[in-house]
Amino acid sequence: MTNKFEFLARWGYAARGVVYITLGLIALIGSSAGEEASTHGALSNLLDQPFGRILLGTVAVGLVGHVLWRFAQALLNADAQENNIKGYLARAGNLTSGIVNGALALAAARLVVASGGGSESGGSLAAWLMQQPFGRILVGLLGLVIIAAGAVQAWRGISRKYRERLQLPADRSDFLGRVSVFGLAARGIVLSITGGFFVFAAFVVDSKQAGSIPEALDWVSNLPWGTYLYALAAAGLVAFGVYSFIEARYRRIDAPEQADIQRGLAKASSVMNKLP
Structure with missing residues (x-):
């Protein structure tokens, strides 16, 4: 480990892995028992385990x-992206992921402290956006961003681009690679489906049409051969959780030093001071 920041980053990937493995298992075997196949449902399930508060608190810190x-x-x-459209889009995707996982960390913390919290809902986010100026456009743009992010994630898996930042051991490279491809492709497709719900909600001007992972899985289950596709998608979410652990162990992380963070904070403060 080069510094504490790298340790936190790897802890974070592992925490994400716990959430997605739990989520996928709920979708596979728990939804028939009435458990919620969503990230909030996964967090609640962790809380119900022995030493649940400690486990969920550890996940919250990791997130x-x-x-x-x-x-x-x-x-x-930190990943030294090039200063072009591709690089800026990658950084924008990381920022969006940070915001989404921030909400997930907050939900986990609330469950630890109060054993409560609101359920995950794409509709509630869409409803809030709809109330803002140009809300319909914002919901539609968010949906397009989610679709693009999902497509890019699936493509990174299928094209093996994910390997560029991993240092997999030679003796386990093939197996870990297959798990990674499956997980990235499945999660990317599910993510794109949720983005489609947001675009549809913007089109019909109805925030209730927006959805998240539970709605995406329900949509998949209603397709031809839906039972099998649903099981495949749920297993893919488990695989994505395993991929998160693979990243926690084998990803190359160029963690910023304290001086880099201070310069970044100074730059952000300067930009904020110039705002009206």
Whole structure:
């Protein structure tokens, strides 16, 4: 480990892995028992386990670490993205991921403290956006961003681009690679489906049409061969959770030093001071 920031980043990937493995298992075997196949449902399930508060608290701290790492990727360019459209889009995706995982970390913290919290809902986010100026456009743009992010994630898996930042051991490279491809492709497709719900909600001007992972899985289950596709998508979410652990162990992380963080904060403060 080069510094504490790298430790937090790896902890964050592992925390994300716990959430997605739990989420996928709920979708596979728990939804028939009435458990909620959503990230909130996964967090609640962790809370119900032995030493649940300690486990969920550990996940919450890890998610905070993941958020900080995403912001470092986005704002400090920790991954050394090129200064072109592709690089800026990658950094924008990292920023969006940081915000989403920040909400997830907050939900986990609330459950630890109060054993409560609101359920995950794409509709509630869409409803809030709809109330803002140009709300319909904002919801539609968010949907397009989510679709693009999902497509890019699936493409990174299928094209093996994810390997560029991993150092997999030679003796396990093939197996870990297959798990990574499956997980990235499945999660990317599910993410794109949720983005489609947001675009549809903007089109019909009805925030209730927006959805998240539970609605995406329900949509998949209603397709031809839906039972099998649903099981495949749920297994893919488990695989994405395993991929998160693979990243926690084998990803190359160029963690920013304290001086880099201070320069980034100074730059952000300067920009804020110039705002009216």
